[in-house]
Amino acid sequence: MSGQTTVIRDFEKGDIEGVAGMFQHTFRGVAGSGKAVPQSLIASIEQSFFRHPWNEPDLHSKVAVDEAGRVCGFIGVTPARLEFEGRSLLAAFAGSMMVDDPKANPLIGARLLRAFLAGPQDISLTETANHTALGMWQKLGHPLDPAYSLNWMCVLRPASTAVQLMERRVTAARLIRPVGRIADRSIAVLRRPSFGNGEARRLEFRDVTAGEFGQALLALKDVYPMRPQWDAGNIDWFIRQAEQKRSFGYPEWRVAYGPDGRPAAAYVYFAKAGGIGWVLQALSMPARTGEMVEDMFAHAYNYGCASVRGAAHPWLTPALLQRKAVFLGRSFYVAHAKDKSLLEPIKAGQALISGIAGERWMPLVGDTFDD
Structure with a gap:
C-alpha cells in the first residue's frame, strides 16, 4: 500500500x-x-x-x-x-x-x-x-x-530505584527486590534523609479528597497568566479520568493551606511502595514552591517509594535543582501558534499547560488496560 x-x-x-x-x-x-x-x-x-x-x-x-x-x-x-x-x-x-x-x-x-x-x-x-x-x-x-520537555527524578532509596530501572529492561530483575530493600535499610542507618527540614514550614499540608484537590486547583490556577478555563464541573471530569491511571499506583492528593486557610500549594502523585512515584500535577504560590517540593519528597519517602519522578514545569525547576533532583529527556513539549504572542507565556514559563492542565490526565498516557 x-x-x-x-x-x-x-x-x-x-x-x-x-x-x-x-x-x-x-x-x-x-x-x-x-x-x-x-x-x-x-x-x-x-x-x-x-x-x-x-x-x-x-x-x-x-x-x-x-x-x-x-x-x-x-x-x-x-x-x-x-x-x-x-x-x-x-x-x-x-x-x-x-x-x-x-x-x-x-x-x-x-x-x-x-x-x-x-x-x-x-x-x-x-x-x-x-x-x-x-x-x-x-x-x-x-x-x-526545553523548559517543559524536561523530566526529573528524585532518588529516595538508591538500591530499590536501581532495581526498578533494571526491571524495565530485564523482567527477572524483580527477583532481587529484597536485596534492594536490605541495601536501602543499611544506607538509611548511615544517612537519614533530610526532607522536610530545609524550609521553615508555614504551611499546613493535608491529605485531601480528589474533590478537595480540584477545588484547590481552581483557587491556584490564576497564579499563571495562561491557564485552563477550569470550573467545578470540568475539573471534576479531568480528575476522574486521571484517577483511573492505577497502573502507576494509588493517587495521593495533597494540599497546603496558609494561615488564612486558603490553598497555597497542591500536588498529586501516584504512590507505589517500593516503586517509582509519578507526579501528575503540582502547582503553588511562587513563594511556596520549595515547601511543596520538600513535602512531596518527604511524603513519598514515608510512603515507601523508591523514588519520585515527573514532567518538568518551569516554576518547579529551581526548587528541584536545589534538592538534587536529576533531569532527563523522555517526552517532548512543542507549541505552535500563528499569533506568536500566544507563545510568549510558554517561553517565559508562565503557562499552566501540562499534567491535568495538558494531556497527561488521559489514561492512554501510561495505563496498561488489563481487563
Whole structure:
C-alpha cells in the first residue's frame, strides 16, 4: 500500500476498535491481530475523544484509512480552553500518534500531523511527543520547548530505584527486590534523609479528597497568566479520568493551606511502595514552591517509594535543582501558534499547560488496560 493512496479523515466512533488494536501493538507491544482488545481501552478512547467536556464540532482526531477501509494511522486530538490576558483561546493537544507499518508508509505520520495543525485551534500543543513525532514537528519548523520537555527524578532509596530501572529492561530483575530493600535499610542507618527540614514550614499540608484537590486547583490556577478555563464541573471530569491511571499506583492528593486557610500549594502523585512515584500535577504560590517540593519528597519517602519522578514545569525547576533532583529527556513539549504572542507565556514559563492542565490526565498516557 502506498501512503499516497491513504485517505486522512476525521476520527469516528466506528474507528475506535481499529485504533485500540493499533494502540496495543504500537505502545504496549501486544502483537497479533487475533488478540482481543481490552474493553477498558475501548472505553477510555471513547471517553477521551468523544465525551470530552470541551469538545468542539470542528476539532477532531484524525485517522488514516487505506483503500480497503482499514485504519492504518491515528493522531489523537484533545481540545483545551485556555485564558490569557482576558482572551478565551481554543487550544488542541496532539498525542498517541501512530502508524501501522511506518517503514512501508513513511509519509502518513507527517500527513496526520499536518491535518492536525490545519485545524481551527488558536494554539497547537503536545506534551508527549517521542523522538519520531518530535522529528516531524521539527521538519515543519516547530522546535521543542526545553523548559517543559524536561523530566526529573528524585532518588529516595538508591538500591530499590536501581532495581526498578533494571526491571524495565530485564523482567527477572524483580527477583532481587529484597536485596534492594536490605541495601536501602543499611544506607538509611548511615544517612537519614533530610526532607522536610530545609524550609521553615508555614504551611499546613493535608491529605485531601480528589474533590478537595480540584477545588484547590481552581483557587491556584490564576497564579499563571495562561491557564485552563477550569470550573467545578470540568475539573471534576479531568480528575476522574486521571484517577483511573492505577497502573502507576494509588493517587495521593495533597494540599497546603496558609494561615488564612486558603490553598497555597497542591500536588498529586501516584504512590507505589517500593516503586517509582509519578507526579501528575503540582502547582503553588511562587513563594511556596520549595515547601511543596520538600513535602512531596518527604511524603513519598514515608510512603515507601523508591523514588519520585515527573514532567518538568518551569516554576518547579529551581526548587528541584536545589534538592538534587536529576533531569532527563523522555517526552517532548512543542507549541505552535500563528499569533506568536500566544507563545510568549510558554517561553517565559508562565503557562499552566501540562499534567491535568495538558494531556497527561488521559489514561492512554501510561495505563496498561488489563481487563
